[in-house]
Amino acid sequence: MADFALQCHGIGHHYGGRSVLRNLSLALPRGALCALMGANGAGKSTLLKILAGQLAPAAGQVTRRGRMGFVPQEVLPALPIGVLEMVLLGRAGGVSLLRAPGRADYAAARAALARVEAVHLADRAFLSLSGGERQLVVLARALAAEADVLLLDEPCAAMDWHNQAVTLRLLAELAATGITVVFSTHAPxxxxxxxxxxxxxxxxxxxxxxxxxxIMHEAALTRLYRVPVRRVRLDALPHAGTAVPVFSQPTMERD
Ligand SMILES: Nc1ncnc2c1ncn2[C@@H]1O[C@H](COP(=O)(O)OP(=O)(O)OP(=O)(O)O)[C@@H](O)[C@H]1O
Known part of the structure; x- marks a missing residue:
């Protein structure tokens, strides 16, 4: 049997009587970079929480290898906290009241901020940051944790195009080093x-x-987003091209 870093089989979940996920199976080898897509409410966050072990599925099993890192859609600290302290919280072993961060922790936290081009934010209060800046810092926190499997819930949602490129290239670099990455996105x-x-x-x-x-052909994407979608070839993207919604054409009703 193949050696998968993250696998789930037959996952089902419902909230109250409403079914969200049904008989879902995925298998990701070490170093995979998996994009999770679906309409609002399709169950992306639910699946990521199940994969992370934060939510017990109503049916099915999850198998993970190594240390798990989870970057939720939004992080709202209960107490005021600085950016560098926020990143330090990601350090392995858990920097806490019981273990003060050492020099190596500070170096790792600054290095993580540098990888997301956010060193200039190090001395700011986390809650004073914009939405996109917060996402960069929370990503740096996950980097500092040195996870083997990294799950990210819409890591680029609030980011401008430059920061999306920084983040996506970083995720690809992490995957190339053997980290298994799953991220949700609304951008095919x-x-x-x-x-x-x-x-x-x-x-x-x-x-x-x-x-x-x-799998991301026009019919599948049109069904997924309930707007007409066209696949477009681009010289800059010779293999996959891209997918473009046609917002002005009639949208589809819910099933
Ligand atoms: N704790 C909860 N109690 C009841 N319903 C919930 C709960 N959490 C999520 N849901 C519902 O389950 C469905 C799936 O939610 P989920 O957050 O997984 O969707 P999503 O695909 O991540 O959506 P989005 O793209 O809007 O972030 C939604 O209809 C949501 O309202």
Whole structure:
């Protein structure tokens, strides 16, 4: 049997009587970069929480190898905290009241901030940052934790295009070093340009899983987003091209 870093089988979940995920299976080798896509409410965050072990699924099993890092959609600290302190919280072993951070922890935290081009934010109060700046800092916190499997819930949601490029290239670099990465996104181009695997969560609980270029065809993306989607070839993206929504054409009703 293949040696998967992250695998789930037959996952199902519901909130109250409402089904969100149904019989979902994924298998990711070490170093995979998997993009998770679906409409609002399709179950992306739910699946990431299940994969991270934060939520017990109603059905199915998850198998993980190594240390897990989870970057939620939003981080709201209960107490005022500085940016550098926020990144230090990611350090392995848990910097806490019981263990003050050492020189190596500070160096790792600053290095993580440098990788997301956010050293200039080090001395700011976390809650004073913009949405995109907070996402960079929370990503740096995950880097400082040195996880083997990294799960990120819409890491680029509040970011401008430059910071999206910084983040996506960083995720690809991490995957190239053997870290297994799963991230959710509403931008199919993120998957087509960077990911080795894609998972599409359709309304009603169906899903597709496989190579982005193979499963992200026009019909699948049109069904996923309920707007007409066209695949477009670009010289700069010779293999996968991109996917473009046509907002002005009629949208589809819910199933
Ligand atoms: N704790 C909860 N109690 C009840 N319903 C919930 C709970 N958490 C999520 N849901 C519902 O389950 C569905 C899936 O939510 P989830 O957050 O996983 O979707 P998502 O795909 O991440 O959406 P988005 O793209 O909007 O972030 C939604 O309809 C949501 O309202």
């Amino acid at each position: 181009q993120h998957a087509l340009e960077f990911a080795s695997h894609a998972a599409l969560l359709f309304a009603g609980g169906d899903h597709a899983f496989g190579a982005p270029d193979r």
